Amino acid sequence: MQMTPDEVIVFSAWGLKFNSTIVNTWIVMALLVGVSMVVTRNLRADVPPDRWRTALEVIVKTIQGQIEEITQKSARHVMYFAGTLFLFIALSNLMLVIPGFMPPTSSLSTTVALALSVLVAVPLFGISSKGLGRYLKAYIEPSIVMLPFNIIGEFSRGISLAIRLYGNVMSGGVIAAILLGVAPFFFPVLMDMLGLLTGLIQAYIFAILATVYISSATADPQASVNKEDKS
Incomplete structure (x- = not known):
């Protein structure tokens, strides 16, 4: 049975166990x-960008463009949050190809x-964009009867995100273990490639869903109505 990272104790110190x-x-x-820090240490207008800085700028611009x-508007503040989620999950999943490394996302x-x-x-984000009164x-809306359903809907989003990410990462690990047991000399390279692909996809989906939820909370319904009336 495959162990989860929570069950693997790396070291103990000061009476605490660090898994x-x-x-x-x-x-x-x-x-x-x-x-x-290394890539941006010489981030100045008078210093020409090297290949590492160029690669980082491409990643940041791509994330910003997707958000x-x-x-449908400039959302740099959302990029900081969703971009950090994407980079953390993507790197965690990509490091699955390192022998012995158990990604924290599993x-x-x-x-x-x-x-x-x-x-x-x-x-x-919703309160910052609309104010406390308009957000609450x-x-x-459209009736006070919808209050419990809207609250349940908010929590179900978080549960869905957690189960989606955990289930996909764990299922990938289980499938890899099964295939390696069947044909250990052929499937490792294939599973490494599949792990790289699925790791990026899961990070992308999680960050995009987070962006969609934030966009929904910060959207102005009245502005959408006015836009439809003009069209």
Whole structure:
């Protein structure tokens, strides 16, 4: 039976046990921060960009373009949040190809934490965009009877995100283990390639869904109505 990262204790210190989920999360975060610091250390207008800076700019511009395509407006603040989610999940999943590395996204605790961050971010973005009164008013539209259903809908989004990410990452690991048991000399390369692809897809889906939820919370229904009337 395949163990989850929560069950693998890497080391113990000061009476605390640090499992693979915690340690590998730190590794992913350190890599993201370290690479960003190294690439942007000479980020000045008078310094020509090198290939690493160019690659980073392409990634950032691509993420920004995808987010603005969904929100239909400049949403740099959303890019910081959704882009960070994408890079963390993508790097975690891509490091699955490293022998012995258990991606933190294959832990239910990590996927729940990521989903909770989206649950908290959605109302914060909504309140920042509309104000507290207008945002809360949306929960009782078109009738106050819809209040419990709208609240349940908000929580179901987070549950769906957590289960979706966890289920896909775990299923990929189980399939890989089965195939490696059947034909260990042929399938490793194939599964590494499949892991790279599915890791990027899952990161993309999670970030896009988070962006859609935030866009829905910050959208102005009256502006949409006025736009339809003009057309």
